[in-house]
Amino acid sequence: MTTEFILLRHGETEWNAQERLQGHLNSTLSLGGLRQADALAARLATVRFQALYSSDLGRAVQTASCIAATTGHALQQDVRLRERGLGILEGLTRTEARLRHPEVFSHYAAGGPDFVIPEGESTSQRLRLAVACLEELAGRHPGERVVVVTHxxxxxxxxxxCLGIPPATPRAFAVLNASWNRFDFEAGGFRLVSWGDVSHLRDLSRDDT
Structure with a gap:
């Protein structure tokens, strides 16, 4: 049976707006991020789904709590849905990280999947945890639709x-705040159905003009 995952990125944070690396540290949602979270909640109010999960980091919980307050779903948190731990780079802008930790930042920017940032973790370590979590949720919710707020x-x-793109390949796709991304899990594997949908944010863009 197919489990449909609606995977959402949290709303914009104060540190997102400053282009500051967050990792396991947290920054609260900006005013725009709160509006994004409300827009996600309004869209999900029209969608039937069975469960709501979230990373345990504050920005994801804040976004998911807006959804839960609108839809009435109980919010369940899971540490495995966290962002990658960025260790000594957390809290720094990319420019600050490049100046203070040039060698570490160079390895981080190169995108090697197994590079462990000091006091942090590697991309592959974090991905393994997330995939294990989603597979477990698929087993818990066969044939159902599940909403997950993550990073x-x-x-x-x-x-x-999912698409077999080598981890170190330069990123040629956007990962937008409050974006709606659908992955189906079936027969032991994930299938990408839609990516980067922000149609629910169109009215916000018009309000800003």
Missing amino acids: GGLLSSLFRH
């Missing part, structure tokens, strides 16, 4: 994993 880096890794 940009993890979504990027899952996109590459």
